[in-house]
Amino acid sequence: MSLTDSRPRQICLPTGTSPSGRRAVAWCACGYRTTPRVDRDRALAALLTEHGWTTPVCALCERTHDGPPEVLLRQVEIRDDPDGGQYLVCRGVPRSCLDAGAQLQLRLDRAVSDSWGIEMPRPRLRVIHGGGSDQVLHAHDR
DSSP states (O other), rough: OOOTTOOOOOOOOOEEEEEEEEEEEEEETTBBOOBBBSSSSHHHHIIIIIIIIOOOOOOTOOOBSSSSSSHHHHHEEEETTTSOOEEETTTTTTTHHHHHHHHHHHHHHHHHHHHOOOOOOOOOOOEEEESSSGGEEEEEEO
């Protein structure tokens, strides 16, 4: 969304097809549907070319998901933000996604502090001990 665009961001991902008589109609997550086509492949192709779609990139870890359009909604979730827009995250928001999001936020904070010449406090880490060395988690306090 640009600074001049006040509309909230709407996610467009193909949700699948449904029969329409002897033809097929493709649907988008935003509610858009194509006109009936000869088969489901042509309906999906028409949806992607006529309506377009949002590149399925997780807003937290920045992972780009790929695969057939009908598989994408099994890989990502559409979430609503407080401003009325939407964003994508990995389905189930795994721990690796949350960790990558926290690291991305630290990099963004550091970039802003460097560009403005502001000295930011160093992040404090706390150690949460688990059953073994592979279960030790590090998380920064906010």
